[in-house]
Amino acid sequence: MKEGKSSKSNQQEQHEQIYHQNSHLGSFKFAKLFDSEASWDKDQLGDVLHWIRQVVGLLCGLVWGAIPLVGGIWLLLFLAISSGIVYGYYALILKIDEEDFGGHAALLQDGLFASLSLFLLAWILVYSLSSF
Amino acid sequence: MATTIPLFASFKYADSLTVVGISICTALVCEAISWILIYRTSSYKSLKYSIDKAAKKLETMKTENPSSKLSIKKSKTKKIDRVETSLKESSRDLSLFKFKSGAVVALVLFVVFGLLNSLFEGKVVAKLPFHPITIVKKMSHRGLKGDDPTDCSMAFLYLLCSISIRTNLQKFLGFSPPRGAAGAGGLFPMPDPKTN
Numbered sequence: 571m572k573e574g575k576s577s578k579s580n581q582q583e584q585h586e587q588i589y590h591q592n593s594h595l596g597s598f599k600f601a602k603l604f605d606s607e608a609s610w611d612k613d614q615l616g617d618v619l620h621w622i623r624q625v626v627g628l629l630c631g632l633v634w635g636a637i638p639l640v641g642g643i644w645l646l647l648f649l650a651i652s653s654g655i656v657y658g659y660y661a662l663i664l665k666i667d668e669e670d671f672g673g674h675a676a677l678l679q680d681g682l683f684a685s686l687s688l689f690l691l692a693w694i695l696v697y698s699l700s701s702f
Numbered sequence: 703m704a705t706t707i708p709l710f711a712s713f714k715y716a717d718s719l720t721v722v723g724i725s726i727c728t729a730l731v732c733e734a735i736s737w738i739l740i741y742r743t744s745s746y747k748s749l750k751y752s753i754d755k756a757a758k759k760l761e762t763m764k765t766e767n768p769s770s771k772l773s774i775k776k777s778k779t780k781k782i783d784r785v786e787t788s789l790k791e792s793s794r795d796l797s798l799f800k801f802k803s804g805a806v807v808a809l810v811l812f813v814v815f816g817l818l819n820s821l822f823e824g825k826v827v828a829k830l831p832f833h834p835i836t837i838v839k840k841m842s843h844r845g846l847k848g849d850d851p852t853d854c855s856m857a858f859l860y861l862l863c864s865i866s867i868r869t870n871l872q873k874f875l876g877f878s879p880p881r882g883a884a885g886a887g888g889l890f891p892m893p894d895p896k897t898n
Contacts, residue, residue, distance in 0.1 A: 612761070617873070624870055635831065642832040684873075687866035694854060694862070695722065698715040698828040 606665040615664075615671060619656055620681030626652045627685035631692025638697045648689055653678055718828040721818065721856055725863030728814045729871050732807045739803035741877055749796045756789040815860065822856035830854050 602608045603618065630648045660666050660677055668674050713719075740746050763782050824845055830852040834842050839851055842858035872878050 620873060638831060640831045645832060684866055684869040687862050688870070691722075691859075691862040691866050693831055694828050694859070695718055697831040698718055698854075699713050702714040702829060 604663060606663065608664075610664070610666060610671075612671055615660070615666070615677075616680045619660065619677060620684070622656055622659060623652055623681035623685035624688055626655055627689035628692055631689040632696055634689075635693045635696025636700060638701050640697075645690075649686070652682075652685060652689075656680075715826070715828050717822060717825060717856075718854075718859055721822070721827055721859050722863055724814065724818060725860060725867055728811065729864070729867045732810055732868065733871055733875060733877065735807055735810065736803070736877065737875075739806060740800055745799060746796070749792055749799065752792045753789060753796065756785055756792060760785045760789060811864075818856050818860060825856070826853040827856050828854040828859055 602610075627648070630651065634644055634648070656678060657674070660668070668677055671677055760782065763778070763785065824847065826846060830842060833851050838858075841861065842854050843851065844855045844857045846853050846855050
């Protein structure tokens with residue numbers, strides 16, 4: 571009887587784990603992206619901000635490389651634009667209280683390093699292939 | 703040595719596409735190895751679950767009992783400390799678990815880097831659209847002849863590919879480390895509110 575009970579609780583824990591792992595994907599709806607009334611999970615918001623940064627990084631890299639824009643100042647401009655877009659999104663569109671999510675620094679750093687690398691990669695590749 | 707396919711032969715820096723292509727394949731292989739050795743194991747899943755659960759519990763407890771409240775009970779503080787210790791232990795176990803299996807991935811990366819190095823040693827694979835600072839130039843101009851600071855070596859391009867492609871692939875596949883384990887890390891470490 572005791573073995574039956576413990577195997578049942580193990581099964582329940584496994585179900586909980588699977589539900590927890592899938593809960594992020596299952597509960598996320600794209601309409602939430604522009605809904606200022608929606609409540610956000612820390613992980614979900616972090617993921618959204620990460621992917622926004624990656625898209626901005628890729629687009630800026632492609633555009634900067636195609637024009638082409640040359641000089642370190644354009645790197646700084648990308649950082650400013652990328653951070654501005656992320657800040658504008660969570661502060662003005664989502665209207666969230668940043669204190670609930672670790673402050674501005676925590677929100678602004680999500681995906682920053684990866685997007686910077688992606689931006690540099692796109693910028694260098696497009697510039698090298700299109701300008702020479 | 704012929705390293706580009708005829709379709710891209712007209713591009714002066716077509717070798718950069720080869721580097722990116724190999725990086726993408728390497729990233730996929732590394733994640734497949736990581737999935738086999740780490741992510742599909744029950745140990746990893748249960749550790750990740752514990753960390754997520756503990757992190758959420760800790761967050762709830764800290765929100766309900768902010769450290770600024772003087773009337774906070776000792777029992778609550780002890781409880782918070784217990785959960786924090788449990789979280790740190792689980793995070794340490796997770797890091798150790800991933801480290802052991804990550805040695806295989808590191809070996810693959812080492813071999814691929816060696817292969818790329820032998821293919822592109824001394825070759826300019828791309829052109830930088832900016833003048834790099836000294837620290838970056840040591841990597842971007844590694845093994846290249848001449849003084850043009852905008853010449854880009856394979857090593858720097860491969861580094862950019864590794865960081866951007868692998869990070870995003872891990873994120874996309876859901877293999878990123880749980881935020882609770884990362885804790886207050888990252889580029890801007892957050893101060894512990896309890897000490898303020």
